[in-house]
Amino acid sequence: MFPIFGGAIVIVLALGLYCVFSAGNVIRILIGVELMTKAATLAIVLAGYLAGRMALAQCLAITLIVVEVAVIAVAAGIAVGIFKNNGTLDTSELKTLKG
Amino acid sequence: MYFDIVILALMVIGALWTVMAADLLKSAIGLALASAILAVIMFRLTAPLAAVFELSVCAGLITVIFISVISLTRRGTADAGQAARRFSRYVWPLIILTAGIALIMIKYIPDLNLLPAQAPEMDMRRVLWGQRSLDLFGQVVVLLAGIFGVVVLFKARAKSK
Numbered sequence: 001m002f003p004i005f006g007g008a009i010v011i012v013l014a015l016g017l018y019c020v021f022s023a024g025n026v027i028r029i030l031i032g033v034e035l036m037t038k039a040a041t042l043a044i045v046l047a048g049y050l051a052g053r054m055a056l057a058q059c060l061a062i063t064l065i066v067v068e069v070a071v072i073a074v075a076a077g078i079a080v081g082i083f084k085n086n087g088t089l090d091t092s093e094l095k096t097l098k099g
Numbered sequence: 100m101y102f103d104i105v106i107l108a109l110m111v112i113g114a115l116w117t118v119m120a121a122d123l124l125k126s127a128i129g130l131a132l133a134s135a136i137l138a139v140i141m142f143r144l145t146a147p148l149a150a151v152f153e154l155s156v157c158a159g160l161i162t163v164i165f166i167s168v169i170s171l172t173r174r175g176t177a178d179a180g181q182a183a184r185r186f187s188r189y190v191w192p193l194i195i196l197t198a199g200i201a202l203i204m205i206k207y208i209p210d211l212n213l214l215p216a217q218a219p220e221m222d223m224r225r226v227l228w229g230q231r232s233l234d235l236f237g238q239v240v241v242l243l244a245g246i247f248g249v250v251v252l253f254k255a256r257a258k259s260k
Contacts, residue, residue, distance in 0.1 A: 001103075002204075004104060004107060006204045007201040008108075011201065012133075014196065015111075015114045015115060015117075015118045016114075017193065019118045027123055027168060028123065028126065031117060031127070032118070035133070038133060038134065041137065041153065045141055048144075049144045054146055054223075055223040055227075056231075057146060057149075058146045058149040058223050059223065059226050059227045059234065060231075061141075061146065061149035062227075065149070065153060065156050065157060066152075066156075066238050067241050068157070068161070069245075070242055072164055072165075073245050073248075073249055074244075074248040074249060079172065083172040
């Protein structure tokens with residue numbers, strides 16, 4: 001059971017990494033971060049299941065989800081700010097830190 | 100077991116669609132799909148509360164946030180050509196790395212029959228409020244920081260207008 005779930009976790013994590021590294025768009029980078037967080041959530045729940053400590057795993061998963069939402073909300077606000085100041089979300093065209 | 104494999108494969112396909120879709124809106128929808136399937140997997144792993152959080156917050160709220168941002172910044176989001184250009188640079192190293200790690204996990208890590216629960220597992224609410232109170236404090240701080248950040252951002256925008 002572990003190798004199958006572990007393989008899926010690694011693949012989703014790698015897809016998130018690929019999305020972050022290859023994206024030329026701020027929103028796509030956020031989507032990559034979100035994918036990596038999903039892999040981490042699944043890893044936490046799987047670890048709790050295998051160790052027989054689901055209550056603790058659920059607490060940690062819920063903590064992770066709440067933090068994820070806060071991060072995405074702030075990052076989305078920053079993305080909107082970047083667009084208002086620069087008129088684009090293309091990372092290769094963002095030359096200043098203002099935004 | 101076969102059902103687990105099928106839903107795991109569906110989640111990977113959803114993630115793949117999220118990464119490969121040229122349109123950002125389709126990417127956001129693929130992400131919501133992957134979240135919903137992850138919620139099913141969590142139910143299967145006997146984590147119903149985390150699954151409900153995943154379904155309502157990640158598949159619901161975060162998708163709404165993404166779609167709002169995409170609609171607010173529609174003119175600046177045409178990056179399909181760039182994604183295709185960058186594809187060849189990154190994809191092969193990542194495929195090799197992923198296949199290597201997956202092979203090592205399948206070949207060398209046996210099916211872990213890890214420790215069955217030594218003590219009767221406590222109720223989740225008791226763990227959350229009793230053992231993980233520091234986590235809760237951290238969550239509250241992060242949430243307040245998030246709210247503060249969004250308020251400051253939008254206030255600054257309103258002033259500049």
